[in-house]
Amino acid sequence: MSAEASVYPVPEFASSTTHISSEQYKTMYQQSIKKPDVFWAKQAQIIDWVKPFKTVKDTSFKKEDFRIKWFADGTLNVCANCVDRHLPHNKDKIAFIFEGNEPGNVRHISYEELYHHVCRFANVLKKHGVKKGNVVTLYMPMIPEAIYAMLACARIGAIHSVVFGGFSASALAGRLDDCGSKIVITADGAQRGPKTIPLKETVDLALTKTKKATVQKVITIKHTGAGCHMKEDQDVWYHEEARQVQDECAYEEMGAEDPLFILYTSGSTGTPKGVLHTSGGYLTYAALTHKYVFDYHENDIYWCTADVGWITGHSYVVYGPLANGATSVIFEGVPTYPDAARFWQVIDDHKVSIFYTAPTAIRSLMSKGDDYVTRTNRSSLRVLGSVGEPLNPEAWHWYYNLVGRSTCPIVDTWWQTETGGILLTPLPGAMSLKPGSVARPFFGIQPALLNKEGKEIRGAGTGSLVIKESWPGQMRGVYQDQDRFFKTYFDTFKGYYSSEDGARRDKEGYYWITGRMDDIINVSGHRIGTAEVEAAINNHPQVAESAVIGIPHPIKGEALFAFVILKMGADVKAVFDADLLQLIGRNIGSFAKPETIVIVPGLPKTRSGKIMRRILRKIALGKTNEIGDTSTLSEPRIVNKISELVLAAQ
Ligand code: 7RM
Numbered sequence: 001m002s003a004e005a006s007v008y009p010v011p012e013f014a015s016s017t018t019h020i021s022s023e024q025y026k027t028m029y030q031q032s033i034k035k036p037d038v039f040w041a042k043q044a045q046i047i048d049w050v051k052p053f054k055t056v057k058d059t060s061f062k063k064e065d066f067r068i069k070w071f072a073d074g075t076l077n078v079c080a081n082c083v084d085r086h087l088p089h090n091k092d093k094i095a096f097i098f099e100g101n102e103p104g105n106v107r108h109i110s111y112e113e114l115y116h117h118v119c120r121f122a123n124v125l126k127k128h129g130v131k132k133g134n135v136v137t138l139y140m141p142m143i144p145e146a147i148y149a150m151l152a153c154a155r156i157g158a159i160h161s162v163v164f165g166g167f168s169a170s171a172l173a174g175r176l177d178d179c180g181s182k183i184v185i186t187a188d189g190a191q192r193g194p195k196t197i198p199l200k201e202t203v204d205l206a207l208t209k210t211k212k213a214t215v216q217k218v219i220t221i222k223h224t225g226a227g228c229h230m231k232e233d234q235d236v237w238y239h240e241e242a243r244q245v246q247d248e249c250a251y252e253e254m255g256a257e258d259p260l261f262i263l264y265t266s267g268s269t270g271t272p273k274g275v276l277h278t279s280g281g282y283l284t285y286a287a288l289t290h291k292y293v294f295d296y297h298e299n300d301i302y303w304c305t306a307d308v309g310w311i312t313g314h315s316y317v318v319y320g321p322l323a324n325g326a327t328s329v330i331f332e333g334v335p336t337y338p339d340a341a342r343f344w345q346v347i348d349d350h351k352v353s354i355f356y357t358a359p360t361a362i363r364s365l366m367s368k369g370d371d372y373v374t375r376t377n378r379s380s381l382r383v384l385g386s387v388g389e390p391l392n393p394e395a396w397h398w399y400y401n402l403v404g405r406s407t408c409p410i411v412d413t414w415w416q417t418e419t420g421g422i423l424l425t426p427l428p429g430a431m432s433l434k435p436g437s438v439a440r441p442f443f444g445i446q447p448a449l450l451n452k453e454g455k456e457i458r459g460a461g462t463g464s465l466v467i468k469e470s471w472p473g474q475m476r477g478v479y480q481d482q483d484r485f486f487k488t489y490f491d492t493f494k495g496y497y498s499s500e501d502g503a504r505r506d507k508e509g510y511y512w513i514t515g516r517m518d519d520i521i522n523v524s525g526h527r528i529g530t531a532e533v534e535a536a537i538n539n540h541p542q543v544a545e546s547a548v549i550g551i552p553h554p555i556k557g558e559a560l561f562a563f564v565i566l567k568m569g570a571d572v573k574a575v576f577d578a579d580l581l582q583l584i585g586r587n588i589g590s591f592a593k594p595e596t597i598v599i600v601p602g603l604p605k606t607r608s609g610k611i612m613r614r615i616l617r618k619i620a621l622g623k624t625n626e627i628g629d630t631s632t633l634s635e636p637r638i639v640n641k642i643s644e645l646v647l648a649a650q
Contacts, residue, residue, distance in 0.1 A: 006393075008400075008433040014409060018295045018429025025430040025440075032443040033469075039444065040472060044071060044284045046291070047323055048085050050253050051075040053280070059470035061495050066486060069257055070281035070472045077251040078260055078283050079155035082322035083118055084251070086111045094327045097301070097350050098144050101191035101333040103342075106349075109144055111325070114151075116247040117144070121152035123245035124238065128217050130183060132157030132252055135262070137181040137215075138308075139163050139172060139203055141190030142332045145221045145238070146308050147318055149185045150261075154279075157252040159259045161274070164309025165190050166607040168631050169202045171272075173209035175264050178274055179479060180214045185238075189224035193337030200228040256280025262479045263311055265417040273488070274479030275311075275417050282420050283323055285473025289421040289442060290320030293411055294354045294383050295428045301380070303329035303347070304356040310608055311417040312387055315473075316356060320421070335361050340368035344376035344403070355403075356385035356413075359395055360609035366398045367544035367567045373402050383428050385411045389610060390513055392535035396435035414438040414513055416499060418489065420473030423447070424511050436535060437510045444471045449505055454493050457505075462529075464517055465503040466496035502529065516613075521550030521558050528592050530613070533560060536587035537580055542570035547603050547611045548594065551620050560594035561620040563603060563642065572599060596620070598649050602638045604630070619643050622650075 015021050020028070032039040037056040044053070053074025060067055086093065091112035098107040109117070130136060136158050140146035146162075153160040161179050163172050176184070190197040200220050207215055220228060221238045230237070260279045264272040290296055302321055306312035321328045329350050335343050343365065347355060365372065384404050391399070391412045400410055409428040415421060424447065426432075426439035433439070441447050448456050449463035457463045474497070478485040492498045502514040514529030521528045530548040537546040546564045553559035564580070566572065581593045604612045618627045624643050630636040 006435055008409075008435075010409075010429055010432055011407075014429040018427075020292055020295075020427050020430045022430050025427055028443055029441070033446060036444060036469070040070070040284070043288055043443070044280070044472075046287045047076065047081045047280075047283050049074050049076045049280075053256060057470065061470070061490050061497060063486070063490070063494070066490065068470050068474055068476055070470075071256040071284070074256045074280055075253045076256065076280055076283070077155065077254055078279050078319065079118060079151045080251045081283060082151060082154075082319065083111065083115045086325045087115060090325055093325065095322065096144055096147070097327065097329045099329055099331045099333070099346050099350070101193065101337070103338065103345070107144065114148075117148045118151045118155060119249035120242050120245055120247045121145075121148045122155045122249040124219065124241045125152055125158065125183070126156060126249070127241065127245060128183060128219070130156065130158050133159065133259075134183075135159045135161055135179045135181045136183045136185065137161045137163060137176055137179070139165060139184060139186045139199055140221070140308070141165055141187050141197075141199065141223060142307050142330060143187065143221070143223060144330065145187070145223075147330070150308065150314075150318055151322075154260060155249060155251045157254055157258065160261045162261070162263065162309050162314070164307060164607060165197065165199055166309070166634070169205035170209055171632060172202065172206040175272065175274075176206065176210050176215060177212045178264075179262060180212065182214055182216050184215055184218045185221070186218060187221040187223040188228050189226040191224060191332060193334040196224055196226065198226060200226075204229065254279050257476070259476075261314065263314065263417055265311075273481075273484065275475045276477040276479050277420055277473075278476050281472030281474070283319055285421040285471060286315040286320035287323035289473075290316060290326075291324055292427055293413060293422050293425050293442070294356065294385060296321075296324055296326060296354065298325070300326065300353045300382070301329065301351050302326050302354045302356075303331070303350075303352045304385075305331060305335070305343070305358070305361065306356075306387075311420070312356075315421050335365055336368070339372065340365050341372040341376060344373055344378055347381060348377050351380040353380050353382040354385070355381060355383075356387065358388040358609055359386055359391045360389060360605070362386065362391070362395045362399050363538070363545050366395060370402055378403065378405060381405070381408050383411065384408045385413060387413045387415070388608065390515065390531040390535070391436065392531070392538045393435040394535065394538045400435070409433060412436075412438050414501075414511070418475045419471075420475060423467065423471070424513075434510055437506075437512045439510055444469075447503075447511065448496065449503060450493055450496070460505055460507045462502065462504040462514065464493065465499045465501045465511075465513070466493050467499065468496060470497075504529070521548075521560060523550075523553075523556050523558055523560060523591055528560065528588070532588055533562065533584060533592050533594065536584045536592070537562060537564060539587060540580055540583055542567055543580075545603065547613060547616055549613050549616045549620060551617065553595065559596075560592065561616075562594040562597045563600050563616060564597055565602065566599060596649065598642075598645050600642050600645055602635060602641070604633050604638055604642070605635070606632060607634045609634075615639060616642075619646055622647070
């Protein structure tokens, strides 16, 4: 049976209790497309406005009159929406359950406490001269103070730029130079499983590498207790500063289109782009998607495992859940520490009902065996989510059957740093699920598939995934480079937002992400998504993970090359070639059988867990001298190991 043939209809109990039923989805979706102004004017009431907006949507993707503005004449404060407005009714409600790296290190933070922490932080920033429109860089562990700092920026109208705590000093320096940050907020160190990472030391090193020397102050949080070298006039301890200020701070009234944050993301070419998001539209979209996609209700305990260094952390750890007044778990550690049961243990400990994580984590835990899961209970779970990469059907079934005890809908959510929030996803209670598919568009999203000539494909088909009309959460620019914004996203296909992803639409209108457009491989005229082949390979019981790339082939045009990681203790001989090839033949077709399969101990991944196929392509072609900088990989040494194995296999 082909893995995608399975369909999971909406269970009876779900449709009667969720916010949105199938019928409501259809009606609301139609309205959101036909009358976007009416629809968004109403939905934007999910947040509080200081001055109500009169105009709703003012957007065009055409070069002549290119503009993206939402609710432009309205004013609000994002921090006040996430914190202050919950105080009258919910001041004692828990905003965050902090689960530290070490089991047992747990802190509960109520909305009232959050308010005072944020105000104090805002006052410290003000004391150091931070003003509306200034950029503040955060280089932080996943601790509550990271969130206080983000909200403090939003409160006083400063723009935060969070750099993931796993990035190197050079990467941090490049980002500091690009945005001209005057202030850096960091911590003495971060704890990730058995490792301690010296953040402040890395900031010190980064400051020796910056070209523009814009940074004047480094504010350091005491967290691990590691000693830090404190430079006079530059370095201050947060706890000493905090003692000198009040815990009340009025918020700035901001325009809906005032910048909220920038977040650097790598594109296919050039240096990382500072993706700019603004206030009103972004918050509306983050809050609305958080409510409907996860079917969030007041008493849920919500846990998104993302780090605040990524967009998922911004929209679905901080802004969406807080705007909705949710109680969230935030987790400092890693899924495998002290052992591979940690996620499931934390779910039991805090009675988590909504759990949102990444396929890379799911697959890695899957490879450790089922016992880690089955020794826990997980009966509090109601909705499961996935983001960041295709969730292959084998991992989907494991997540669904084992983790979710076959009772929790899985929302496989497709979106990007650029989109601000989720665009394609099932809604629990409204849509049947197809393992491997990201289902349908969220309200207001008009996806289209374009062929090579840039023409829209009707009905079932495969093509470039583009979006036809603006939505409130969309990025508003590349920081200080508006030309690059237009060129990167709106020039390839005139009049559309180009996602650079490929997708297939089946005859029921469900979307299947086939991978980045450069990951579509054409073998003898067959369009093959690397994700599809990987899904087939991963179906093998002894396979933990795989990555498939295309390399030029004299007869077929392109040929597939597969890198496969086996589960611990797997029998290499039994898995190799014949077995795997058969499986691919069965799942997709003989045309999708890779020319080469190499068993490897690991894959080159970015720190957020994305496989760097560009590097694999160079390795497969024997062009290791062209790989270039590998410092952004989580394990740079893996590149040499794989190269050796590929050479040996040829
Ligand atoms: C949220 C995030 C964006 C890229 C995107 C895709 C891939 C994300 C899915 C997915 C298949 C998914 N932002 N991607 N979600 N592919 N299924 N559900 O990850 O900017 O870091 O990455 O990630 O290729 O373009 S991101």
